[in-house]
Each structure stands twice: as structure tokens, then as C-alpha cells.
Amino acid sequence: MVPVIAAVVLAALPLAQIASCGSSPPSCPLGPGLESAEIVNTPPTWPYQKFKSSPFTPPQFRITTNGQPLAPGLLFITPSEQTPEVATSDVAPLIMTDAGQLVFNGPIVNATNFRHAVYKGKNILTYWSGISTAGANIGHGYGNVTFLDTSYNEILTVCPKLGLVTPDNTEYSCEADLHESFTTDGDTIIVSAYNATQTDLTSVGGPKDGWIFDCLFFEIEPETGKILFQWSAIEHVPVTASQQPLAGTGLNQSVPWDWFHINSIVNIGDEYLVNSRHTWTTFLLTSQGEIIWQIQGNTGGDFGPLPENGHFRWQHHASPHNITKDSITLSYFNNYNSAIDNGTNQTTGLELLLSLPPKKSVSPIVLKDLADPNEAIFAESQGSAEILPNGNTIMNYGQIAILKEYGPNSNSDVRWTAQFAGPNLVQSYRGFKHVWHATPTTCPDLVVENNGTCGAGYVSWNGATDVTAWAVYEGPTNNQLSFVGNVGYRGFETAFTVGGECVQVAAVIDGKECERSNVACI
Numbered sequence: 001m002v003p004v005i006a007a008v009v010l011a012a013l014p015l016a017q018i019a020s021c022g023s024s025p026p027s028c029p030l031g032p033g034l035e036s037a038e039i040v041n042t043p044p045t046w047p048y049q050k051f052k053s054s055p056f057t058p059p060q061f062r063i064t065t066n067g068q069p070l071a072p073g074l075l076f077i078t079p080s081e082q083t084p085e086v087a088t089s090d091v092a093p094l095i096m097t098d099a100g101q102l103v104f105n106g107p108i109v110n111a112t113n114f115r116h117a118v119y120k121g122k123n124i125l126t127y128w129s130g131i132s133t134a135g136a137n138i139g140h141g142y143g144n145v146t147f148l149d150t151s152y153n154e155i156l157t158v159c160p161k162l163g164l165v166t167p168d169n170t171e172y173s174c175e176a177d178l179h180e181s182f183t184t185d186g187d188t189i190i191v192s193a194y195n196a197t198q199t200d201l202t203s204v205g206g207p208k209d210g211w212i213f214d215c216l217f218f219e220i221e222p223e224t225g226k227i228l229f230q231w232s233a234i235e236h237v238p239v240t241a242s243q244q245p246l247a248g249t250g251l252n253q254s255v256p257w258d259w260f261h262i263n264s265i266v267n268i269g270d271e272y273l274v275n276s277r278h279t280w281t282t283f284l285l286t287s288q289g290e291i292i293w294q295i296q297g298n299t300g301g302d303f304g305p306l307p308e309n310g311h312f313r314w315q316h317h318a319s320p321h322n323i324t325k326d327s328i329t330l331s332y333f334n335n336y337n338s339a340i341d342n343g344t345n346q347t348t349g350l351e352l353l354l355s356l357p358p359k360k361s362v363s364p365i366v367l368k369d370l371a372d373p374n375e376a377i378f379a380e381s382q383g384s385a386e387i388l389p390n391g392n393t394i395m396n397y398g399q400i401a402i403l404k405e406y407g408p409n410s411n412s413d414v415r416w417t418a419q420f421a422g423p424n425l426v427q428s429y430r431g432f433k434h435v436w437h438a439t440p441t442t443c444p445d446l447v448v449e450n451n452g453t454c455g456a457g458y459v460s461w462n463g464a465t466d467v468t469a470w471a472v473y474e475g476p477t478n479n480q481l482s483f484v485g486n487v488g489y490r491g492f493e494t495a496f497t498v499g500g501e502c503v504q505v506a507a508v509i510d511g512k513e514c515e516r517s518n519v520a521c522i
């Protein structure tokens with residue numbers, strides 16, 4: 001078949017160059033390689049990136065920086081639609097660089113908690129995916145947790161069947177809630193779950209046979225699905241601890257009262273740290289689930305009164321650090337806002353130092369109170385604040401599609417901001433930053449097309465983190481390819497000038513050629 005480019009070449013080039021058909025004409029040098037993402041801007045959809053060699057459409061980050069150093073690592077986010085249609089181009093677990101380049105586009109699913117973990121001594125990624133916000137199940141979900149290895153192979157799926165009751169008696173095949181999926185240092189996984197159940201609500205002005213969402217967590221052996229431990233909030237915490245108004249809920253099974261709203265659980269040795277958004281409280285539990293102590297965002301709970309800027313409400317992502325027998329620090333994404341309590345105090349990243357054992361006479365000390373003085377954010381739902389190994393903190397503003405990285409020493413040292421959708425249109429429940437190295441087992445994807453007198457090649461390799469260059473092979477047919485040079489790696493997709501009819505590229509990692517792409521002919 002006569003390639004289309006031949007006609008262009010015939011029309012445009014002198015005879016001497018037609019004679020060299022098949023080898024690179026001098027007018028088509030390989031060049032250094034180009035970054036090739038096309039930015040599509042079609043409001044009301046947020047600008048997104050488009051590629052020739054892959055179908056993905058990640059958001060275009062709108063980035064501002066103050067020039068100070070960022071922590072090393074890649075960003076792990078899970079954009080999903082809050083306002084369908086006008087929201088996002090891409091609903092998937094994503095790995096992005098802090099320059100806004102795509103690294104890995106996971107499957108098109110509503111996901112949460114896309115993060116690095118260590119499982120059986122190996123680096124892995126996990127994410128939750130499933131159904132969220134169906135009917136009366138507002139603010140929680142039913143799904144499974146996928147484990148990926150460093151080639152993005154699915155090595156496990158944890159699909160707990162827990163026997164949950166739902167408001168409309170829908171049964172879901174996998175019943176892990178979207179809020180927590182935490183791989184422990186003991187190679188187990190902790191997941192949250194929401195169960196519609198009955199309890200006496202007279203103490204809060206509801207019916208004697210009222211309905212609530214009980215909040216549960218399960219520690220599970222990933223390979224077998226065996227439940228090693230389970231805990232129920234209603235068995236340990238009185239409903240009077242709730243800050244969430246009944247507001248017409250709790251009357252029947254269709255409208256359970258979301259009184260506790262569990263959203264983070266991690267283990268500390270054989271104990272558990274459990275965060276409850278709707279009681280403004282974090283609990284430390286024994287291995288048997290008994291409460292050891294609690295810290296409440298308004299009163300301090302078992303600790304002394306909180307300093308003014310140490311108060312928290314509707315908080316997410318309670319994470320322990322620097323644990324000794326005398327003290328522990330807890331970091332939070334402190335929403336301070338909810339759908340019914342919005343707009344007086346901006347959302348902060350909080351870190352509190354607690355003296356142990358707790359004493360009412362000793363107040364927690366505020367170590368971090370992170371907020372952008374130039375951009376007050378009121379995040380009513382979701383969010384995470386992750387203190388990174390170098391002391392920087394990544395805040396992912398949940399319902400508001402903004403990430404910010406703060407420096408280690410000042411509460412207002414906003415080093416980097418990336419917005420990836422308009423306000424309240426796209427959510428990413430949590431967002432993490434972690435160093436991650438991966439090489440897919442798939443082949444790099446290559447396409448070539450006419451580009452005036454020369455051809456243009458476009459190569460991408462979804463998930464590859466360590467490619468430094470692409471070795472380019474060209475020739476007149478697909479079995480007569482020879483090396484013409486290297487082009488630099490320029491992000492998710494690299495474009496380069498093609499002189500031959502047929503092209504193949506090999507990824508260069510650590511100076512060595514490894515996996516080859518398909519052969520593509522113009």
C-alpha cells in the first residue's frame with residue numbers, strides 16, 4: 001500500500017530526496033522529542049489533556065508555586081464527579097507529577113484512597129472502587145479494594161461480604177465502604193462499613209425504635225477474606241455524642257441517621273485509632289475495641305481544653321505520628337465545615353501534640369495549623385492532610401478539587417497549589433504524595449501520522465515512571481527497522497519527528513533499552 005505521506009513528499013520535495021525514500025530525509029531529523037499533550041478547553045468541563053497514543057483525558061492542573069522546594073514523589077488522586085456532566089473528563093485513580101503530567105491512568109471507576117502501601121515486604125498500590133451515593137446512602141459506599149503490584153497487575157481484590165442492611169434493602173456484592181482501606185504493617189487490611197440498624201433515639205429527641213447508620217470497621221486477611229476483628233460504634237459510643245442534627249432522619253429504615261460517620265481507622269500496634277466526623281471525635285481503642293481515650297474537637301475530650309486554633313469539626317484523616325509512651329501527635333484534615341455548618345472558619349491542616357496518659361489539666365499543643373492566607377477554602381466534605389517525610393504537608397481539599405503543598409515550618413508557606421476542577425464540581429476524597437517506581441508489563445503505545453513533509457510519532461506507556469528516553473527505529477517496512485537515535489522522555493506522551501515509513505521505539509531505563517512498542521507505519 002502506498003503510504004499517504006508519499007504523495008506529500010512527491011509534491012513537496014526535489015527528486016534527490018524522493019530517491020532516499022525509506023531512510024531519514026535530511027529535512028526530517030529526529031529532533032529532541034516534544035511534550036505533546038493537547039489541552040482541550042470546552043467549558044463547562046475543566047480543561048483536560050488529550051493524547052494521540054492513549055485514550056486518557058486527565059485534568060489540566062492549574063498550578064501556582066512560591067519557588068520553595070517540594071517533597072519528592074508523585075501525586076495519587078481520584079477525581080470523580082460531584083456534578084455529573086459539567087464536571088470532569090476523567091473519573092479514575094490517577095498518578096500525576098507535581099508539574100501536572102499524567103503518569104498512570106487507572107480504570108474508569110469511581111475510586112477513593114489510591115495510595116502506596118507495603119504488603120508482604122513489597123511496594124504496592126491499593127484503591128477502593130464501587131458504588132457511592134446511591135439513594136439514601138449519601139456519603140458512604142459499597143465496593144472492593146484492589147491491590148496493584150509495581151507493574152500494575154491486580155494481585156488481589158478484597159471484596160468483603162459483611163451482611164449489611166441498606167436503607168432500601170439493596171444488596172451489594174462487595175461491602176467495603178469508600179472511606180478507609182488501610183493496609184497495616186501486619187499485612188492485614190482495615191476497611192470501614194455502614195450498616196442500617198435500629199436503636200433507641202429518645203435521648204436525642206428521636207423515636208424509641210429509631211434507625212441509624214451504625215459505623216463498623218473490619219480487619220481482614222486480604223488473601224482469604226477472613227475477618228480477624230470487627231468493631232461497632234453503637235456498641236461503644238452513646239448517640240448523644242453526635243453533633244449531626246437528626247433533621248428528619250432516623251424515623252424509619254429509608255432514612256437512617258448518620259450519627260457517627262466513621263472515616264478513618266489505622267492501627268497503632270494492636271490498638272486502633274478511629275476517627276468519627278459526626279461526633280468531632282477521635283478514639284484510641286484497645287485490641288478488643290474498648291475505648292482507651294478520646295479527643296473531641298470542641299471540648300478536648302479526655303485531654304485539657306484545646307487552644308483556640310486547635311479546635312476541629314467534621315474532620316477527616318486522623319493520622320498518628322511520633323508515638324511514644326509519653327506523647328503522640330495527630331494530624332487532621334480539619335474541614336471545620338459541613339453542609340449544615342459552613343463558612344465561618346476555613347478548612348485547616350491541623351497537627352496536635354497530645355501528652356499521654358491524657359489529663360484534663362494538660363491541653364494539647366498545636367504544631368501545625370495550615371491554611372492559605374490568599375485562598376480561604378471551606379471544604380464541607382472529604383479531604384486529607386498527609387505530613388510527608390521531609391516535613392512538608394500535602395492537603396487534598398476533598399470536595400474542592402484543589403491540592404496544596406505546605407512547607408515544614410510556617411503555617412502559611414504554601415509552596416504549591418494545583419486546581420483540577422471548578423468549585424464543587426469534582427471531588428477527590430483523599431490525595432497522597434509518595435515516591436513510586438513502576439514498569440508496566442504492557443508494551444509502550446506508539447502511533448505515527450503525517451505531519452506535513454515529515455511524519456510525527458507519539459509514544460506513551462501508561463504507568464511507567466523511570467523511562468529517560470525512547471530509542472527510535474525506522475525503516476521502509478515493518479521488518480527493516482534500524483536505529484536512528486534517542487529522543488528524551490517528555491512526559492506522559494513524547495512526540496518526535498519521523499523520517500521513515502515504519503517506526504518502533506524502545507523504552508530506555510537506566511541507560512538500557514527494554515520493552516519495545518508496537519511497530520507503526522505511516
Ligand SMILES: *[C@@H]1O[C@H](CO)[C@@H](O)[C@H](O)[C@H]1NC(C)=O
Nearest residue numbers: 080084091108109110132133
Ligand atoms: C460514579 O458514580 C456516579 C454516582 O454517584 C455515577 O453517576 C457515575 O456513573 C459513576 N461513574 C463511573 C465511571 O462509574
Ligand SMILES: *[C@@H]1O[C@H](CO)[C@@H](O)[C@H](O)[C@H]1NC(C)=O
Nearest residue numbers: 109129130143144157159174
Ligand atoms: C470490584 O469493583 C468493581 C467496581 O468498581 C467491579 O467492576 C469488580 O467486578 C469488583 N470485583 C470483584 C472481585 O468483586
Ligand SMILES: *[C@@H]1O[C@H](CO)[C@@H](O)[C@H](O)[C@H]1NC(C)=O
Nearest residue numbers: 162163164165195196197198
Ligand atoms: C447490621 O444491622 C442488622 C440490623 O439492622 C443486624 O442484624 C446485622 O447483624 C448488622 N450487621 C453487622 C455486620 O453488624
Ligand SMILES: *[C@@H]1O[C@H](CO)[C@@H](O)[C@H](O)[C@H]1NC(C)=O
Nearest residue numbers: 248249250251252253254255
Ligand atoms: C421515612 O421517613 C421519611 C421522612 O419522614 C418519609 O419521607 C418516608 O415516607 C418514610 N418512609 C417510610 C417507608 O415510611
Ligand SMILES: *[C@@H]1O[C@H](CO)[C@@H](O)[C@H](O)[C@H]1NC(C)=O
Nearest residue numbers: 321322329331351367387391
Ligand atoms: C516527629 O518528631 C521529630 C523530632 O522532634 C520532628 O522533627 C518531626 O517533625 C515530628 N514529626 C511529625 C509528623 O510531627
Ligand SMILES: *[C@@H]1O[C@H](CO)[C@@H](O)[C@H](O)[C@H]1NC(C)=O
Nearest residue numbers: 337339342343344378380424
Ligand atoms: C460555604 O461557605 C463559603 C464561604 O462563605 C461559600 O463560599 C460557599 O459557597 C458555601 N458553600 C455552600 C454550599 O453554601
Ligand SMILES: *[C@@H]1O[C@H](CO)[C@@H](O)[C@H](O)[C@H]1NC(C)=O
Nearest residue numbers: 308309310311312344345346
Ligand atoms: C472560628 O471563627 C470565629 C469567627 O470568625 C472565630 O471567633 C473563632 O476563633 C474561629 N475558631 C477557630 C477554631 O478558628
Ligand SMILES: *[C@@H]1O[C@H](CO)[C@@H](O)[C@H](O)[C@H]1NC(C)=O
Nearest residue numbers: 451452455456457495496497
Ligand atoms: C509537526 O509539524 C509542525 C509544523 O511543521 C512542527 O512544528 C511540529 O514540531 C511537528 N511535530 C513533530 C512531532 O515533529
